[in-house]
Amino acid sequence: MNSSPILDIQDVQKAYGTFQALKGVSLSVRQGEFIALVGPSGCGKTTLLKQIAGFEDPSSGAIRIEGQDMAGIPAAHRPTSMVFQRLALFPHMTVAENIGFPLKLRKTPPDEIKARVNEMIALMELKPIYLERFPKALSGGEQQRVALARSMISSPKLLLLDEPLSALDVKLKKVLQAELKRLHRSVGVTFVHVTHDLEEAMMLADRICVMRGGRILQLGEPADIYYRPADPFVAGFIGETNLLPINVKARDAGGITYESAEITDTTTTVPANLVADDVKSGPALMMVRPELFRRLRDGETADCAIDATVSEIFVKGGTVQYRARDTMGRDLAIEIQGTSQLPMQPGEQVRLGWDKKDIWVLKPEDV
Amino acid sequence: MDQAIDRRWRDPELLFKALPSVVLQTTCFLAPLVMTFILTFQRTRDFQLRWTWDLTVWTDVFSKPHYWTILGHTLFMAIACVVICIVLAFPIAYGLATRFKAIENEIKILITFAFITDATLKTFGWVLFLDKKGAANYLFAHLGFPPDIVAFLFTDWATMLGMVYNLLPFAIFTIYLSIDNIDRSLILAAYDAGASKFRAHWEVTLPLCKPGIWAGSVLIFLLGVGVFLEPKVLGGGKSPMSAELIRQTFETRVNWPLGAALTLVLMVVAVFIVLLFTRMLGMKRAGFGT
Numbered sequence: 001m002n003s004s005p006i007l008d009i010q011d012v013q014k015a016y017g018t019f020q021a022l023k024g025v026s027l028s029v030r031q032g033e034f035i036a037l038v039g040p041s042g043c044g045k046t047t048l049l050k051q052i053a054g055f056e057d058p059s060s061g062a063i064r065i066e067g068q069d070m071a072g073i074p075a076a077h078r079p080t081s082m083v084f085q086r087l088a089l090f091p092h093m094t095v096a097e098n099i100g101f102p103l104k105l106r107k108t109p110p111d112e113i114k115a116r117v118n119e120m121i122a123l124m125e126l127k128p129i130y131l132e133r134f135p136k137a138l139s140g141g142e143q144q145r146v147a148l149a150r151s152m153i154s155s156p157k158l159l160l161l162d163e164p165l166s167a168l169d170v171k172l173k174k175v176l177q178a179e180l181k182r183l184h185r186s187v188g189v190t191f192v193h194v195t196h197d198l199e200e201a202m203m204l205a206d207r208i209c210v211m212r213g214g215r216i217l218q219l220g221e222p223a224d225i226y227y228r229p230a231d232p233f234v235a236g237f238i239g240e241t242n243l244l245p246i247n248v249k250a251r252d253a254g255g256i257t258y259e260s261a262e263i264t265d266t267t268t269t270v271p272a273n274l275v276a277d278d279v280k281s282g283p284a285l286m287m288v289r290p291e292l293f294r295r296l297r298d299g300e301t302a303d304c305a306i307d308a309t310v311s312e313i314f315v316k317g318g319t320v321q322y323r324a325r326d327t328m329g330r331d332l333a334i335e336i337q338g339t340s341q342l343p344m345q346p347g348e349q350v351r352l353g354w355d356k357k358d359i360w361v362l363k364p365e366d367v
Numbered sequence: 368m369d370q371a372i373d374r375r376w377r378d379p380e381l382l383f384k385a386l387p388s389v390v391l392q393t394t395c396f397l398a399p400l401v402m403t404f405i406l407t408f409q410r411t412r413d414f415q416l417r418w419t420w421d422l423t424v425w426t427d428v429f430s431k432p433h434y435w436t437i438l439g440h441t442l443f444m445a446i447a448c449v450v451i452c453i454v455l456a457f458p459i460a461y462g463l464a465t466r467f468k469a470i471e472n473e474i475k476i477l478i479t480f481a482f483i484t485d486a487t488l489k490t491f492g493w494v495l496f497l498d499k500k501g502a503a504n505y506l507f508a509h510l511g512f513p514p515d516i517v518a519f520l521f522t523d524w525a526t527m528l529g530m531v532y533n534l535l536p537f538a539i540f541t542i543y544l545s546i547d548n549i550d551r552s553l554i555l556a557a558y559d560a561g562a563s564k565f566r567a568h569w570e571v572t573l574p575l576c577k578p579g580i581w582a583g584s585v586l587i588f589l590l591g592v593g594v595f596l597e598p599k600v601l602g603g604g605k606s607p608m609s610a611e612l613i614r615q616t617f618e619t620r621v622n623w624p625l626g627a628a629l630t631l632v633l634m635v636v637a638v639f640i641v642l643l644f645t646r647m648l649g650m651k652r653a654g655f656g657t
Contacts, residue, residue, distance in 0.1 A: 055555055075558040088556035092574045101570075102560040154561065 004067065006031045006190050007052065007158060012061030014047055014214075021047040022058070023214040029158075034184050034191045036201035039211035040237070045194045048211070049160050052192065054078045066157060081156035083164045087147040089135035095146050096131040102154040120149035123186070125179075141172045145179075152187065161193040165200065177203055198238055202226065210234050227289075227358075230276065232365050235287050240333045243285040244306070246361070251281055256361065258284070262327050265304040267356075275361040287360040290321070290335035293352045295343050302353025308332055310344045324350065406627035414621045424624045434612070434629060438636065441609040444523070444598075445591030445637075448530045449584045455531070456538030456583065457576075463539070464546040482536040490529050490600045497525060497601075521603030529597035534590055538583035545579025546572065581648070585641055592637050609633045 007029040014022040022044045029035050037045040050056045051063060054075035063070045065079060081102075089098050097104075099120055100113040108116075121128060124145040135143055144164060151159055161180075165173050181204055184191050195201050201208045202222040209219045210230075218230035229235035232243055246258045255271040256279065263286070270286075288304075296305055308324035311331075322334040322344055334352065336343070344350055376382075407424050410417045428434055463471055481489075496502045497520040504517050519525050549572060557567035595610035604611070609629070616626035 053555075053559060055558070075555070076561045076563060080559070082556070082559045084552045084556055086550065086552055088550060088552040090553060090556070090571060092577075101557075105561040105566060105570075150560070 004031075005029055005064075006033075006066055007192070008062075008064040008067075009048075009052070010062045010064075012048070012051060012058045012063060014044075014051060014056065015059045021214055022051070024061070025211075025214070025216055026061075027209060027216065027219065029190060029192065032188050032190055034181075034193065034204055034206045036205035036208045037192065037194045037211060038196065038198055038201045038208055038237075039217075040196060042213075043211040044214040045196075045211050046162055047214075049082070049162055049192065049194050052158070053080050053082050053160050079157035080160055081151040081154060081158070082160045082162060083147050083151050085162045085164060085166065087135075087143055087164065089143055089147055089150070091135060094132050094134055095126075095138070098135060098146055099149045099153055101150060106154070116153055117149075120153050123152070123183070124149045140168055141176060144168070144176055148180075148183065152183075152189070156189065159189050159191050161191060163194055163196065166195070166197070173200075180204055202238075210237065228276070228360055229287065229362060231362060232285060235285075235360075235362065240290055242288045242290065242332050243362075244288060244330075245364070246284050246286050248279060248281050248284045248361075251275075251279065256284075258286075258361075260286075263304050263306055265356075266301070267303070270356065270359070270361050274356070274359055276363060278363050279361055280363075283364055285362050285364050287362060288354055289358070290333040291319075291337075292354040292358050293332075293334045294336070294354070296351040296353040300353070303356035304359075305351055305353040306332075307349070307351055310346050310348045310350055313344070313346060324352070403627045403630060406624050407631060409624045411622050411624060416623060424628045427625065428628050428632060434632075437607060437612050438609055438633065440606060441592055441633070442636070442640065444527065444530065444594075444608060445588050448527060448534060448591045449587045451527070451531050452535050452538040452587050453542075453580055453584060456535060456542050457580070460539050460542035460546055460579075461572075463543050478536055478539060486533050486596060487600075489533065490596050493525070493529055493532065493601055494520065497528075520601065521605060523602060523606060526594075526598045526602035526606075526608075529601040530591060530594055533594075533597065534587045537586045537590070538580075541583035541586065542576055542579040545576045549575050577648075584644075588641065589637060592633060 005028040007027070009025060009027040012022055012025045013020070025044070025048055027035075027048075037048060039045050047056075051058045052065075052070075054070065054073060054077075057071070070078060090101065093101065096114075096117050100117045103113045103116060117131070118128070121131065126142065126145050126149065130138060130142065130146075135146060138146065147164065165176055165180075168176065177200060180191075180193075184204075191204075193201070193204060198208075202225075205222065207219060207221055208225045210217045210225060212233055218225060218234050220228070225234060226238050229238060235241050235243060244260070244263060246260045246263070248256045248258045250257045253272060255269055256275050257269050259268060294302070296302060306326055308326045310322055310324045312323040314321040319335050319337055322336070324332045324334055324344075326332055332352070408420050408422070410419045410421070410423050463474055467474060494501070497517055498504075499515055499518065499520070501517070501520075504515055507516050508514050553571055553575070554567055557571045558564075562570060592608075593610050594608060595614060598604065598606065598608045598611055607615070610633075613626050613629050613633070616622050616629060
């Protein structure tokens with residue numbers, strides 16, 4: 001495997017008139033990696049993908065693919081291939097013509113096109129009888145496979161996916177996510193996948209790049225993003241979480257010492273590996289994921305504890321979610337495994353405990 | 368699907384709902400057509416219709432090459448007009464749908480205004496422009512060209528100019544609509560697949576405009592075989608076209624049976640040509656069905 005990055009983006013900016021869609025994005029993608037660009041709409045993720053594909057040119061900055069500067073190289077001549085949000089299958093071409101189109105443009109002999117189309121059909125597990133049909137006659141999932149086959153047939157170095165699964169229903173989405181993962185493993189092509197669905201990104205990607213307002217907020221492995229978010233936005237975007245304010249009294253190489261009005265704890269220190277690098281003395285947030293809470297009965301203890309009143313219960317199959325209000329009037333999200341026993345009732349005063357080894361301390365947004 | 372169609376014929380409610388359209392089609396389209404057909408088996412004598420029920424008119428129609436020369440000329444003019452209109456309309460419509468998106472509405476309003484201005488008025492306007500002492504020659508003379516350089520009024524060229532001028536908006540609007548409906552990402556997908564601008568145009572934009580081009584062509588062809596104003600005013604009536612021939616037969620010669628027969632011949636031939644082209648160009652596939 002090549003150790004040099006296949007895709008190297010350096011300080012790319014893109015402005016549409018006065019609107020700054022990308023405010024200096026740098027990103028390096030390794031050969032064979034599956035990277036997900038995640039963020040809310042308007043965060044610049046699709047804009048970034050367009051610059052990589054060559055549909056638009058960045059206002060400044062450089063994009064290199066396999067070390068070659070892509071400036072001025074049109075989409076047609078880049079070793080990239082895009083799977084579009086609305087798939088963009090040509091309605092006037094049959095499935096076979098659609099899949100073979102990139103090869104036809106490269107003046108490949110018809111016999112070879114046919115052979116390659118059949119290979120792609122087999123790879124995407126599409127039935128050969130579909131070849132002579134028009135895309136409209138296929139189901140959403142089948143069209144998706146055709147779009148993937150068309151993108152893969154020219155053996156691109158980079159496969160760019162622009163939210164291709166966003167229009168599908170949940171069940172089909174799951175199937176195709178598994179399919180994408182399988183495809184990525186079997187062909188070894190580098191995937192850049194844009195999505196606003198973080199769960200999807202966590203499932204599929206080797207690394208996740210969280211974007212907001214034209215900047216990269218955090219780039220890391222799914223576990224990094226989930227357990228060690230760079231800021232409250234990432235923490236909240238990844239899924240429901242609880243951010244409890246604390247006051248950092250001292251920061252040193254060993255970690256932090258803090259105080260908190262509501263949290264009852266055995267020690268007031270957090271080791272350095274559970275604290276974000278940019279946390280300094282002053283206000284900070286302790287992130288506690290909903291699944292970390294457990295109910296403390298009388299006499300039971302935990303590293304940390306908080307008093308709250310249960311307000312609502314949602315039974316979600318394997319887990320039960322609760323809403324509770326702490327003494328400061330803050331809403332807490334709690335998730336407890338197992339539905340056989342409902343250990344808390346609405347209105348009940350409870351003491352919630354959690355272990356310090358699973359927390360994460362980060363900087364509040366405005367500091 | 369078959370079951371659904373079967374049901375429709377037996378469902379009294381659906382039949383009742385179809386009634387207005389059936390009545391309208393019968394009284395306004397089918398009945399006049401049948402009456403025209405019946406008329407062709409009669410004769411006229413001393414400007415009076417005689418109910419004779421024979422084939423005199425039809426033998427007349429099929430034995431005189433004059434009628435067929437005029438028909439051929441009409442079809443040629445209509446087809447030439449279709450070709451010219453499509454060739455002119457495509458870049459206009461394409462520009463409208465892509466490059467001039469910002470002032471698209473203003474342009475559309477201008478075209479519509481020109482379009483809804485009475486055709487007679489516009490056609491006579493061209494006479495003033497193309498006349499020997501008209502605006503065009505005046506303009507060219509002042510630009511240093513030899514006098515009377517514009518001298519094609521009262522020829523087929525002038526007729527064609529008038530036809531193209533009056534029928535062009537049909538092609539512009541139908542083609543514009545089909546270009547406007549093309550998903551932009553289809554074009555990007557073509558580039559992404561490795562297509563040059565020309566190739567993307569040829570392989571994606573043009574085929575997807577086929578329905579629009581086709582609709583415009585049919586409209587212009589059918590209207591084109593029926594023109595009488597342009598050949599009369601701009602062509603000077605020197606080489607009449609079918610519509611003028613039919614008008615003369617009805618009005619001047621007061622030979623209704625012959626007029627009816629000529630009308631039917633024109634209709635059948637025009638419809639036949641449309642069907643022939645539909646089959647030849649594979650327009651069924653343009654619906655992108657299964």
